[in-house]
Amino acid sequence: MMDMSADMVKKWRESENATGDEPETHFVVGDEEFLPIKESSQDLIISCLGLHWTNDLPGAMIQCRLALQPDGLFLAAILGGEALKELRISCTVAQMEREGGISPRMSPLAQVRDAGNLLTRAGFTLPGVDVDQYTVKYNNALELVEHLRAMGETNALFQRNPVLKRDTALATAAIYQSMFG
Template sequence: TGLALKPDGLFLAAILGGETLKELRIACTIAQMEREGGISPRMSPLAQVRDAGNLLSRAGFALPGVDVDRYTVKYNSALELVEHLRAMAETNALFQRSHILKRDTALATAAIYQSMFGLEDGTIPATFQVIYMTGWKEHSSQQKPKRRGSATVSFGDIRKQFGSNQD
């Protein structure tokens, strides 16, 4: 953080999270097990939410924050989804992988995807998890957390006053 941001500078990032394309990952894994007797990673590894928060802290950011959104996009077929991924340049970036997905494995993946996740209207859903990260470069003007145990009101008292909203 020392070279890229001015003091009290804000770091913002949005990355695809580990739940992205979970349907495709499951379908491809099953198809590979059935057709090839084992699996080879076909998609780039993606960060988990907890990893994003840890990364911000380890990078030295103050006041780190992480938020998550999930988007579901409908596609007419797995082939349409793969074409969309290629257009986004989101195909596998792994160096150590089997180079070619066999045609029958690819067709099996599409069939399994449709069978397991297909919607009533004939489309398939694709989940995209977006992890948003924020962090600030340290600066003397930033708010600082209070010393542990210095609170004058307890959360229990607040809960009693405003009512517990536990489901």
């Protein structure tokens, strides 16, 4: 188990059920962009909703492939490019209207059609990509944003304007409501 948060790794370690039936588990504090894992040392790597946070997705995939033994399995779940489409559109329109330009308010997400190409580019020989689509409805954009914040899903981009003006935020909520409410 690996996480950037030492506290999360500590919680996982403490909750480990030591009945002896489970596969051997190691607990590591690390970053998916700089895997602290020896080359060709893993049978399986699972990434669950972490890769969309990386600044270099192909590089992170390459590191995962290098850490795998021959015929090892890499299994990843990521948020795709269509996720939060309505909020992205609303925020873009509001910024264009209020500020005359845009600064990315959400991290970019890989498009589904590109996922297989990224895996091939990373050196995986038999990539498979599957899509599950879920629709979650919110009463308004502010409720959605609050849910995203509670999940820790805020913007990780370094090159962005860190300040969202109040009138732009309110315009985003109004546009979201009128177009997608």
